[in-house]
Amino acid sequence: MGGVLGAVLMAVSKILERSLYPYAIILQTTPIVAIAPIIVIWFGAGLNAIVIIAFIIGFFPMISNTLIGLNSVDHHMLNLFRLYNASKWQIMWKLRCPAAMPYIMAGLKISCTLSVVGAIVGEYIAGIGGGSGGLGYAITVAASRLQTAYLFACGLAASLLGIVLFLVIQALSKWILSSWHESEMSMEN
Numbered sequence: 001m002g003g004v005l006g007a008v009l010m011a012v013s014k015i016l017e018r019s020l021y022p023y024a025i026i027l028q029t030t031p032i033v034a035i036a037p038i039i040v041i042w043f044g045a046g047l048n049a050i051v052i053i054a055f056i057i058g059f060f061p062m063i064s065n066t067l068i069g070l071n072s073v074d075h076h077m078l079n080l081f082r083l084y085n086a087s088k089w090q091i092m093w094k095l096r097c098p099a100a101m102p103y104i105m106a107g108l109k110i111s112c113t114l115s116v117v118g119a120i121v122g123e124y125i126a127g128i129g130g131g132s133g134g135l136g137y138a139i140t141v142a143a144s145r146l147q148t149a150y151l152f153a154c155g156l157a158a159s160l161l162g163i164v165l166f167l168v169i170q171a172l173s174k175w176i177l178s179s180w181h182e183s184e185m186s187m188e189n
Contacts, residue, residue: 002055002059002062003058003059003060003061003062003063003066003107003111004062004066004104006020006024006059006062006063007062007063007064007066007067007070008066008070008092008097010063010067011067011070011071011092011096012088012092017067021063021067024060024063024064025060025064027056027060028060028061028064032053032056032057032117032118032121033121033125035056036049036053036121036122036125036126037125039052039053039056039122039126040125040126045126045127046126049122049125049126050119050122050123050126050136051122052122053118053119053121053122053125053126054115054116054118054119054122055115055118056118057111057114057115057117057118057121058111058112058114058115058118059111061107061110061111061114062104062107062108062111064107065103065104065106065107065110066100066103066104066107068103069099069100069101069102069103069104070092070096070097070099070100070103072099072100072103073095073096073099073100074099077095077099078091078095081094081095101176101177102173102177105169105172105173105176105177108169108172108173109166109169109170109173112162112165112166112168112169113162113165113166115165116158116161116162116165117158117162119134119135119136120134120135120136120139120158121136122136123135123136123137123140124136124137124139124140127140135154135157135158135161138150138154139151139154139155142154
């Protein structure tokens, strides 16, 4: 939601887009492993740092995809809205956001799987121990004990979690887009 809102604000103001989007690209290309220790220092080890790391890794693909979708509106439709004196916000909510929906769904598919990676990296760096940790903690413990089979099981569990999240977003995408967008409409013979 934060990525979509950020992209909407950038799409409304070209000055905001030109000033903030380069920083979003820089943060998107910075490896999460490099900034995770900084997040742990700022927010402390534990759940807060893990959530922030998972959020950051999923935030920037949402901004990028949504902004591309918002800026990819058919110019003829945009001219039609302007001809009828639609306000900037009417154009945004009635034309640009619906046109960007396939891009938003694509961003969600990318972000949901990346957030699994972010949560695991967050636990790996920030750690939650004492038996209440998740996959990142389990991977850390298994690696330190050289438990290869357990490492494979953790990797499989992480993959399955990512696949399940992807399939949920895929079903949501099909439900939202199937009645009007070519990407999800059933093929007619």
